[in-house]
Amino acid sequence: MPNPTEPLRKLGFLTIGLFDGANPRPGHESTLEIIQLGEELGFDSAWVRHRHLQYGISSPVAVLAAASQRTSRIALGTAVIPLGWENPLRLAEDLATVDILSGGRLNPGLSVGPPMRWENVKDALYPDTADVEDFSYTRVSRLLSAIRGEQVSDFEGTQGFEVFSKRVEPHSPGLSGRMWYGGGSTRSAEWAAAHDMNFLTSNVVRAEDSEDFAEVQASHVRAYRKARPDGRVSQGLVVIPTDGASAEQRTKYEAYVAARTPRTSTPQGPARMMFARDLIGSSDEIAAQLYADPAFQQVDEVAFALPFSFEHEDYVQILTDVATKLGPALGWTPTI
Incomplete structure (x- = not known):
């Protein structure tokens, strides 16, 4: 998308699905209602984050199973499932x-590496195998092989009244083409391309040859496109349009962005992770910032992240503004 004359093709959103630990159902219901609203507003996709041992969605696949029965069109994605927690x-x-x-709407996003806070959870997660678990890209390859219907058992046939298959059942033939890798480095972008996966780039990347977030993210998109020109790339940033916000909401949103901005000035921690600035303002102002973004110039689909800690009514306002004002400002047309 090099200039405003080329429309944004696909518009999605991402939510963490926060809930109250003492009463978790309302938070989960809120997430499902937000996904339903997204479909009604014409969004192309809805994505959920993955949070273990926190007060956010720990089982996105289960949540999306429920969402699949409340929607009929919108694509449903995970951004991302950390495979270190999974078989x-x-x-x-x-x-x-x-x-x-x-009905073939799932878009699983994945990542690899040891589980977060590994030393605190390894005895509960892998009490007998923690020292030999492989958290490399091999874990993704195993999942892709199973998704593609390749052999996982050396037995096929009937035993008594039970019939066994050599492959994972049920088999969904189109799913392998909708697998995404969530990466923040050149290596991950190139690996995703080499293994025929789509590529999710978010508001967190690793500082490599530059400490300019936008240029680093753009370099990852270029690396992926070079290796797989026909692959899909989705950019994820936090955007907060304020067109329809109340004065109270604007004050809260501005305080949220102000508190998160200091971390964007320099790479953070030993891994030198970099964070994108949250975009806040009118839809026209945000659109202008996006058109100046080197990474946005190279993609034609996005999944804008909803802020972590807002209320349900805030998400309704933000999603409504994104769908009715920001999306059209980017040339996007809703699917209703």
């Missing part, structure tokens, strides 16, 4: 099941 064969069964229930 690839079992996850393949869950993903294929939800994809079938959704």
Whole structure:
């Protein structure tokens, strides 16, 4: 999307799905209602984050199974499932099941690496195998193989009254083409391309040859496109349009952005992670900033992230503004 004359093709949103630990149902219901609203507003996709041992969605596949029964058109994605917590064969069964229930709308996003706070959880997660678990890209390859219907068992046939298959069942033939890798480095972008995965780039990247977030993110998109020109790339940033916001909401939104901005000035921690600035303002102002963004100039689909800690009515206002004002300002047309 090099200039404003080329329209944004696909518009999605991402939510963390926060809930109250003492009463978790309302938060989960709110997430499902937000996904339903997204479909009504014409969004192309709705994505959920993955949070273990926190007060955000810990089982996105289960949540999307529920969402698949409340919607009929919108694509449903995970951004992202950290595979260090998962058995690839079992996850393949869950993903294929939800994809079938959704009518082929599931877009699983994945990542690799040791689970967050590994030393605190390894004894509970892998009490017998923690020292030998492989958290490399091999774990993704195992999942992709199972999703594609390749052999996972050396037995096929009937035993008594039960019939067994060599592959994961159910098998969803189109799912392998809708697998995404969420990466923040050149290596991850190139790996995703080499393994025929789509590429999710978010508001977190690793500082490599530059400390300019936008240029680093753009370099990852270029690396992916060079290796796989026909692959899909989705950019994720936090955007907060204020067109329809009340004065109270604007004050809250501005305080939220101000508190998060200091981390964007320099790479953070030993891994030198960089964070994008949240975009806040009118839809026209945000559109102008996006058109000046080197990474946005190279994509034609986005999944804008909803802020972590807002209320349900705030998300309704933000999504409504994105769909009715920001999206059209980017040339996007809703699917209703």
